[in-house]
Amino acid sequence: MRDTGPSDDMVRHVAPDGTAVGDVDVGLDEGDLRELLRLMVRARRLDRECMALQRQGELTVYPPFEGQEAAQVGSAFALGPSDFVFPSFRELAAAIARGVDVVEYLQYHRGTWHGGAYDPIAARFAPICVPVATQIVHAVGWALGAKLDGIGACALAYFGDGATSEGDFHEAANMAAVFRVPVVLFCQNNGWAISVPLSEQTAVPIARRAGGYGFPGVRVDGNDVLAVYAVTRAAVERARAGEGPTLIEAITYRIGPHTTADDATRYRAPEEVERWRRLDPIERYRRFLLGAGIVGEEFVAACEAEAEAWVAEVRTAVTALGPPPEDEMVAFAFAEPPTTLTREWRERTDA
Amino acid sequence: MVTSTPERARTPGADWRVGLSDDQLKELLYLLKLCRYFDERMEALYRQGRLPGAIYSGRGQEGTHVGVAYALRPEDSLFPTHRDLSAQLTKGLDLKRVMAQYWGRIDGYTRGRDGNSHVGDWFGHRTWTVMSHLPIAYPVACGAALAYKRRGEARVAMGICGDGATSNGRWHEALNVSAIHQLPVVWVVNNNQYAYSTPNPLEFRVPTIAERAAAYGMPGVRVDAQDVLEVYRVAREAVERAREGGGPTLIECVSLRWRGHAGHDPAKYVPKELLERYMREKDPVARFASLLIERGVVDEEEVKRVQERVENEFDEGYRFAQASPFPVPEDVTKGLFTDDGYWASEPSREGGTG
Ligand SMILES: Cc1ncc(C[n+]2csc(CCOP(=O)(O)OP(=O)(O)O)c2C)c(N)n1
Ligand SMILES: Cc1ncc(C[n+]2csc(CCOP(=O)(O)OP(=O)(O)O)c2C)c(N)n1
Ligand SMILES: [Mg+2]
Numbered sequence: 162m163r164d165t166g167p168s169d170d171m172v173r174h175v176a177p178d179g180t181a182v183g184d185v186d187v188g189l190d191e192g193d194l195r196e197l198l199r200l201m202v203r204a205r206r207l208d209r210e211c212m213a214l215q216r217q218g219e220l221t222v223y224p225p226f227e228g229q230e231a232a233q234v235g236s237a238f239a240l241g242p243s244d245f246v247f248p249s250f251r252e253l254a255a256a257i258a259r260g261v262d263v264v265e266y267l268q269y270h271r272g273t274w275h276g277g278a279y280d281p282i283a284a285r286f287a288p289i290c291v292p293v294a295t296q297i298v299h300a301v302g303w304a305l306g307a308k309l310d311g312i313g314a315c316a317l318a319y320f321g322d323g324a325t326s327e328g329d330f331h332e333a334a335n336m337a338a339v340f341r342v343p344v345v346l347f348c349q350n351n352g353w354a355i356s357v358p359l360s361e362q363t364a365v366p367i368a369r370r371a372g373g374y375g376f377p378g379v380r381v382d383g384n385d386v387l388a389v390y391a392v393t394r395a396a397v398e399r400a401r402a403g404e405g406p407t408l409i410e411a412i413t414y415r416i417g418p419h420t421t422a423d424d425a426t427r428y429r430a431p432e433e434v435e436r437w438r439r440l441d442p443i444e445r446y447r448r449f450l451l452g453a454g455i456v457g458e459e460f461v462a463a464c465e466a467e468a469e470a471w472v473a474e475v476r477t478a479v480t481a482l483g484p485p486p487e488d489e490m491v492a493f494a495f496a497e498p499p500t501t502l503t504r505e506w507r508e509r510t511d512a
Numbered sequence: 513m514v515t516s517t518p519e520r521a522r523t524p525g526a527d528w529r530v531g532l533s534d535d536q537l538k539e540l541l542y543l544l545k546l547c548r549y550f551d552e553r554m555e556a557l558y559r560q561g562r563l564p565g566a567i568y569s570g571r572g573q574e575g576t577h578v579g580v581a582y583a584l585r586p587e588d589s590l591f592p593t594h595r596d597l598s599a600q601l602t603k604g605l606d607l608k609r610v611m612a613q614y615w616g617r618i619d620g621y622t623r624g625r626d627g628n629s630h631v632g633d634w635f636g637h638r639t640w641t642v643m644s645h646l647p648i649a650y651p652v653a654c655g656a657a658l659a660y661k662r663r664g665e666a667r668v669a670m671g672i673c674g675d676g677a678t679s680n681g682r683w684h685e686a687l688n689v690s691a692i693h694q695l696p697v698v699w700v701v702n703n704n705q706y707a708y709s710t711p712n713p714l715e716f717r718v719p720t721i722a723e724r725a726a727a728y729g730m731p732g733v734r735v736d737a738q739d740v741l742e743v744y745r746v747a748r749e750a751v752e753r754a755r756e757g758g759g760p761t762l763i764e765c766v767s768l769r770w771r772g773h774a775g776h777d778p779a780k781y782v783p784k785e786l787l788e789r790y791m792r793e794k795d796p797v798a799r800f801a802s803l804l805i806e807r808g809v810v811d812e813e814e815v816k817r818v819q820e821r822v823e824n825e826f827d828e829g830y831r832f833a834q835a836s837p838f839p840v841p842e843d844v845t846k847g848l849f850t851d852d853g854y855w856a857s858e859p860s861r862e863g864g865t866g
Contacts, residue, residue, distance in 0.1 A: 328682055329681055332684075335679050338717040363688065364729035364730075365726075369727055373728070375716070375719075
C-alpha cells in the first residue's frame with residue numbers, strides 16, 4: 162500500500178486525547194494559548210453559520226472547513242503583522258486568525274462583490290483564489306519581491322492536497338527554491354480533492370515532494386494546533402533568515418462536503434468521517450488546556466458564548482448586504498475598461 | 513535511486529558490450545555518425561542560406577539520443593522535442609523524408625506543412641510530431657502509456673525533454689500521473705546543461721534532476737551521456753521494467769549542448785573551457801568509435817567506410833529533397849480538423865520545385 166496518509170513521522174505535541182506527547186512549550190504565553198482556543202471556537206461557529214446561511218439562500222455557495230481549524234489557526238498565528246497570506250477558497254479560519262473583516266470576506270460568498278471587499282494589502286491577506294494552486298505562484302512572486310525589497314517579511318500560501326498535482330505548484334515551488342524566496346508552502350492535506358482521494362493524487366507523502374526542489378518538507382498533525390504553530394513558526398523564521406522555502410504538509414480532514422454544492426456521502430464512507438470526528442482539533446486542544454490547568458470550564462463556556470454573539474452580529478451584517486453597485490463589474494475589474502465593455506455598459510444604462 | 517555511470521569498461525567481469533552483438537554495435541556506430549554528420553551538414557547549409565527555417569543542433573548529445581531510442585521496439589512510441597532529431601532517426605525515420613521536410617516538400621513527413629523541426633512519423637515509426645510547447649509531449653506520452661496499459665498492450669512510451677523543460681508544470685503533472693498509475697513510460701531528460709542561455713543552477717536547486725524521481729515515487733538514474741552504451745543499458749532496463757508493469761523511470765542523461773540554442777545563437781554564455789573540455793574529452797561519437805576499434809569490433813578502415821556511407825546518404829537525401837515538389841496551395845486546408853482522407857491518400861505532386 163502507498164504510504165501517503167497519516168503516519169507516525171508526523172510532528173505532534175498533543176495526542177488526540179489531549180495529553181501532551183511532545184514539548185508543549187512552543188514559545189507561547191498563556192494568553193496566546195487561550196487565544197488559539199478562542200479563535201478556533203469562533204471559526205467553527207462561523208463555519209457552521211455559513212453552512213446554514215447558504216441553505217437559507219443567504220450565501221450562494223460556501224466551502225466549509227470544519228475539522229481544519231487547527232491547521233489554519235495554528236499556522237496563521239505563527240505569522241507576523243507584515244507577513245502576507247495567499248489563501249485558496251477554504252481559509253476563512255485563517256482569515257479570522259489574521260483579523261480580516263469577515264463580513265467583507267463573506268461578500269464573496271454572498272455574491273455581492275467580486276473578490277471580497279476587504280483591502281488585501283492592509284489585511285495582508287490576498288483575495289480568495291479559486292483556480293487551484295495559482296495562489297502559490299502569487300505567493301512566490303510576492304515573496305521574491307519581499308526579498309528584493311529587503312523588508313524581512315515572508316509569504317504563506319495555503320493550498321490543498323489536490324493542488325500539489327497542479328503544474329503551478331511545481332513551477333512555484335521550483336522557483337521558490339532556485340531564488341530562495343521567503344515563503345511557506347502550507348498544504349492542508351484533508352484527504353480529498355472534491356471526490357478524488359489522496360491515493361489518486363500522489364504516490365508519495367506530499368511532504369516528500371520538497372526533496373525534489375531542494376528544501377525541507379515537514380509532516381505535521383494538522384489537528385494539533387500547537388504542533389502546527391511550532392512547525393510554521395520554524396518555517397517562518399527560516400524564511401526570514403534567508404534560508405528559503407519550507408513545505409509543510411498538515412494532515413487533517415474535511416468533515417463537511419467540498420462545498421455546499423457537493424454531496425460527500427456519494428464518494429466516501431461514513432466510518433471514515435466518524436474516525437476523523439474523534440480526532441477533532443478543538444476538542445483535543447480544549448482537553449489539553451483544561452488538563453494543563455491553563456483554562457477552566459468557565460473560559461470555554463465564555464468563548465462559546467462570545468462566539469455565538471459575534472456570529473449573530475456577522476449574520477445580521479451579511480444578510481443586510483445588498484447587491485453590489487451596478488458598475489462595479491466594469492469599474493473594479495479594469496483600470497481602463499476596454500471599449501467593447503464600455504459600449505455595452507452604455508447601451509445597458511441608456512436602455 | 514540515483515546511480516552515476518560506473519566505469520563499466522574498467523569493472524572486472526562487467527559486460528562492456530551490454531549484451532549487444534557485433535552487428536548491433538556497428539549499427540550504433542552508424543547511427544551516431546549519421547546523426548553527427550547530418551547535424552554538421554545541416555548547420556553548414558543553414559549558414560550558407562541554403563536551408564530555410566531554423567535548426568536546433570543536437571550535437572554533443574548523440575549519446576543520449578541514440579542510446580535511449582535504440583532501447584525501444586518498433587511498436588514502442590517516442591515523444592521528442594525540437595532537439596531530438598537524432599532520436600527520431602534512431603527510431604527509424606527515413607533521412608530522405610526528413611530532409612524533404614526541412615525544405616518544405618511534399619515528401620516530408622508533414623507534407624510540406626512545416627519547414628523544419630516539427631517532424632514526426634506517428635503512424636509509421638511511432639514518433640510523435642514535435643510540438644513547440646515544452647514539455648507538452650510529456651503529458652501526451654502519459655496518455656499514450658495510459659492507453660497501452662488500459663488496452664493491455666505490452667508497449668512502452670518514451671518522452672524526452674530538456675533540462676529547462678523540467679521547470680514547467682506539465683513536467684510535474686506527467687510524472688505524477690505516471691507514478692500514481694504505474695504507467696509504462698520512460699522519462700528521459702536530455703540535460704545539456706542549458707535552456708537557451710539559462711544554466712542548470714538557475715533552473716533547479718537540487719544537485720541533479722534524477723533525484724527528483726524520489727519526489728514522485730519512481731526510480732531515477734543519472735547517466736553520463738558521453739557513453740552511448742551506458743545510456744542504452746539504463747534505458748533498456750527502464751523500458752523493459754515499464755513493459756513488465758514496473759512503472760515509470762526518470763533518466764537524466766548529462767551532456768553539453770555544443771552549439772547555440774538554434775542556428776542564430778552564438779552561445780557566448782557557455783564558458784569556453786567547459787565547451788572545449790566536452791568536445792575534447794566527452795565526444796560520444798569519437799569515444800564510441802575508439803572503443804569499437806580498441807575492442808576489435810571494427811578497424812579504422814571500417815570506420816572510414818561507415819563515414820562514407822553516411823556522407824553518401826546525406827547527399828542522396830539532399831538530392832531527393834530538392835527534387836521533391838512543394839505541396840499545392842489548394843491542399844492547405846486539407847487534413848487539418850477532420851479526417852477527410854488526406855493523410856491516407858497520395859498527395860498531389862503538381863506543386864513544382866521552384
Ligand atoms: C485549476 C482548477 N481546476 C479545477 C478546479 C475545480 N476545483 C475546485 S476545488 C477542487 C479540488 C481542490 O482540492 P484540494 O486542493 O485538495 O483542496 P480542498 O478542496 O480539499 O481544500 C477542484 C478540482 C479549480 N477551481 N481550479
Ligand atoms: C512552454 C514553452 N515556453 C517557452 C518556450 C521557448 N523555448 C523554446 S526552447 C527553450 C529552452 C528549452 O531548454 P531545454 O528544455 O533545456 O531544452 P534544450 O533546448 O536545451 O534542448 C525555450 C524557453 C517553449 N518552446 N515552450
Ligand atoms: Mg483536499
